[in-house]
Amino acid sequence: xxxxxxxFYQCGICIFVIxxxxxxxxxxxxxxIRTDLGFNxxxxxxxxxxxxxxxxxxxxxxxxxxWALFIGWLNSLKVIISALxxxxxxxxxxxxxxxxxxxxxxxxSAGYITIIRQTPLLLQLMFWYFIGFLGLKENIFIHxxxxxxxxxxxxxxxxxxxxxxxxALLFGLGVFTSAYIxxxxxxxxxSVPRGQWEAFRSLGLSEQKGLFSIIIPQAxxxxxxxxxxxxxxxxxNSTLAIAVGYSDIxxxxxxxxxxxxxxxxxxxxxxxxxxxxxxxxxxxxxxINKIIIKSRKYN
Amino acid sequence: MFNINSIxxxxxxxxxxxxxxxxxxxxxxxxxxLISLAFLNTFEWIIFDANWKVxxxxxxxxxxxxxxxxxxxxxxxxxxxxxxxxxITLFGPEWKWLRQNLLLTWISTIPLGLYLLYGxxxxxxxxxxxxxxxxxxxxxxTCSSLFSLPFGxxxxxxxxxxLPLIRKLSSIYIDVMRAIPLIAVxxxxxxxxxxxxxxxxxIDRVWRSILAFTLFVSAYIxxxxxxxxQAIxxxxxxxxxxLGLNQYQIIQFILIPQALRIALPALTNQSxxxxxxxxxxxxxxxxxxxxxxxSILANPEFIGQYIEVYVWLACVYWLVCTIMAVLGRHLExxxxxxxxxx
Numbered sequence: 001x002x003x004x005x006x007x008f009y010q011c012g013i014c015i016f017v018i019x020x021x022x023x024x025x026x027x028x029x030x031x032x033i034r035t036d037l038g039f040n041x042x043x044x045x046x047x048x049x050x051x052x053x054x055x056x057x058x059x060x061x062x063x064x065x066x067w068a069l070f071i072g073w074l075n076s077l078k079v080i081i082s083a084l085x086x087x088x089x090x091x092x093x094x095x096x097x098x099x100x101x102x103x104x105x106x107x108x109s110a111g112y113i114t115i116i117r118q119t120p121l122l123l124q125l126m127f128w129y130f131i132g133f134l135g136l137k138e139n140i141f142i143h144x145x146x147x148x149x150x151x152x153x154x155x156x157x158x159x160x161x162x163x164x165x166x167x168a169l170l171f172g173l174g175v176f177t178s179a180y181i182x183x184x185x186x187x188x189x190x191s192v193p194r195g196q197w198e199a200f201r202s203l204g205l206s207e208q209k210g211l212f213s214i215i216i217p218q219a220x221x222x223x224x225x226x227x228x229x230x231x232x233x234x235x236x237n238s239t240l241a242i243a244v245g246y247s248d249i250x251x252x253x254x255x256x257x258x259x260x261x262x263x264x265x266x267x268x269x270x271x272x273x274x275x276x277x278x279x280x281x282x283x284x285x286x287x288i289n290k291i292i293i294k295s296r297k298y299n
Numbered sequence: 300m301f302n303i304n305s306i307x308x309x310x311x312x313x314x315x316x317x318x319x320x321x322x323x324x325x326x327x328x329x330x331x332x333l334i335s336l337a338f339l340n341t342f343e344w345i346i347f348d349a350n351w352k353v354x355x356x357x358x359x360x361x362x363x364x365x366x367x368x369x370x371x372x373x374x375x376x377x378x379x380x381x382x383x384x385x386x387i388t389l390f391g392p393e394w395k396w397l398r399q400n401l402l403l404t405w406i407s408t409i410p411l412g413l414y415l416l417y418g419x420x421x422x423x424x425x426x427x428x429x430x431x432x433x434x435x436x437x438x439x440x441t442c443s444s445l446f447s448l449p450f451g452x453x454x455x456x457x458x459x460x461x462l463p464l465i466r467k468l469s470s471i472y473i474d475v476m477r478a479i480p481l482i483a484v485x486x487x488x489x490x491x492x493x494x495x496x497x498x499x500x501x502i503d504r505v506w507r508s509i510l511a512f513t514l515f516v517s518a519y520i521x522x523x524x525x526x527x528x529q530a531i532x533x534x535x536x537x538x539x540x541x542l543g544l545n546q547y548q549i550i551q552f553i554l555i556p557q558a559l560r561i562a563l564p565a566l567t568n569q570s571x572x573x574x575x576x577x578x579x580x581x582x583x584x585x586x587x588x589x590x591x592x593x594s595i596l597a598n599p600e601f602i603g604q605y606i607e608v609y610v611w612l613a614c615v616y617w618l619v620c621t622i623m624a625v626l627g628r629h630l631e632x633x634x635x636x637x638x639x640x641x
Contacts, residue, residue: 006461006462009462009465010462010463010464010465013462013464013465013468014464017468024495027494027495027496027497027498028494028495030497030498031493031494031495031498032494034498102323102326102327102330104327104330104331104334105330108330108334115617118571118616118617118620118621118624119575119613119616119617119620120575120576120578120589120616121575122578122579122581122582122589123578123589123609123612123613123616126589126605126609127605127609127613130605130609131605131606131609135605135606236479236480236481237480238480239480239482239483240482240579242482242582243582250480250482250483254486257490263487263490263491263494264491264494267483267487267491270479270483271475271478271479274478274479274480274483275478278478
């Protein structure tokens with residue numbers, strides 16, 4: 001009796017969902033026929049005819065849309081990975097300062113965290129771009145011979161040039177995510193029982209040695225899942241690149257929609273590329289997690 | 300009353316914390332120096348260097364956008380009533396009828412706001428493209444959170460359901476929504492919602508974005524509430540079963556109240572995040588708070604005054620976020636203090 005009712009419910013839901021999707025698709029086809037667009041992907045191999053300021057691989061405006069999208073995906077990957085490293089570095093510093101003994105440092109890092117977390121990321125990105133980099137006008141902020149240079153052209157370091165769009169995005173995303181990572185790390189350190197601290201002190205280990213060989217290994221399993229979700233958030237937030245004019249995967253999709261009007265196809269492409277990015281990040285974090293668990297076992 | 304002894308102990312404590320050894324002393328002094336330098340510079344900039352005319356002469360624009368100036372009392376009434384309600388919630392007297400009807404009052408502010416903004420029934424009607432500024436930001440936040448809460452609860456319950464098909468469908472929806480960036484959802488919401496609607500029916504820009512926000516946020520809320528549902532011990536459901544409650548009664552009286560209470564801190568964070576994320580509409584063509592800032596910066600009279608505008612906007616966002624966080628914490632406190640009075 002109960003089983004029959006369950007099957008009945010599921011059939012009902014199934015019919016409901018299918019009919020809703022059917023109505024939506026029906027409307028969509030009517031609208032697509034009306035606007036004379038249709039649904040196909042053959043436009044991907046036509047020349048894109050727009051220029052990209054930044055391309056890690058050779059690109060010219062006569063290349064295909066597909067290649068432009070791939071370049072955009074690489075650009076996204078580039079900014080995500082570098083912002084991820086910066087955010088982890090800053091976040092770790094702030095997280096340790098927040099939990100450390102020095103309450104002045106704790107106060108500063110608490111202020112940093114509240115200010116960063118209570119203002120929108122988009123505002124921060126614009127702040128970094130329009131004030132941090134474009135605001136430098138012609139005068140150069142730091143210029144140490146040919147080694148290091150910050151100007152409105154971006155950052156130059158030993159011939160490695162980062163454009164101002166890229167640097168603004170890097171710092172904006174890095175600083176924003178670092179505030180969240182700091183909280184994750186603080187939570188992880190606080191999850192280690194106080195007795196562990198007292199134990200290594202009573203064994204005569206120094207603070208640094210105890211922190212790195214006793215506390216952090218135990219805090220890591222609590223930190224890694226939080227870090228993964230912050231990294232995924234960072235990847236999603238990197239699409240705000242469009243606000244500072246960096247050509248990431250979303251900005252290129254946006255340009256293509258403006259040129260060709262193919263919103264549905266571009267939506268599918270964006271979804272798949274984000275699926276790939278998410279899989280990349282979560283799988284590599286999974287590998288790191290496994291390595292950590294393994295290293296704990298054999299110690 | 301000040302006590303010499305307690306002050307001495309306090310100073311002793313300070314000395315122990317900051318100046319326990321030479322390295323620590325140097326470190327503390329350097330930090331204090333840096334903080335005071337930063338504060339001095341900021342104060343100097345705020346008082347002498349900054350040109351606050353870009354903020355002071357545009358205050359109505361920040362608050363109401365391009366709302367017709369002789370009708371601006373309407374959004375002003377709404378914002379002030381929201382503020383008053385926050386103050387009553389936080390510091391108001393402990394009258395029982397007030398406390399019991401507070402939730403209803405909060406929900407009723409949304410129809411009130413919509414009525415005041417749209418007009419009709421005695422007020423002159425105003426199109427949604429004239430809405431803007433902080434009013435629009437708050438409207439987007441309140442409407443989307445109100446709509447996404449029930450939707451999120453339903454999704455969370457479906458994900459915990461014993462029927463495999465329902466569980467699968469809702470988990471697909473939640474996972475896909477959580478994998479896409481918000482700006483993509485909003486952008487394609489603006490583009491695709493008209494395509495999916497029957498010919499002749501149109502939704503304006505504001506409602507399209509509220510719909511997109513609702514679809515997006517409900518997936519996140521569903522995950523938070525699922526966490527709350529999983530934290531409820533199974534014995535509660537067994538107890539309810541043995542009392543003879545049916546499934547809907549269990550959901551209504553046992554599961555949802557407790558799951559909401561457990562998920563409350565996360566839900567507060569979601570609504571603060573939602574409030575911040577409404578700023579994304581600035582690059583998608585709505586003139587909300589950040590959009591007003593951008594349009595003012597495009598005005599030749601105020602060109603290049605980025606710092607003043609952005610610092611001002613950051614302060615407004617920070618203030619509203621803090622109010623929301625304080626309200627959330629207050630609610631949390633009341634709930635744990637008085638669990639029966641949910």
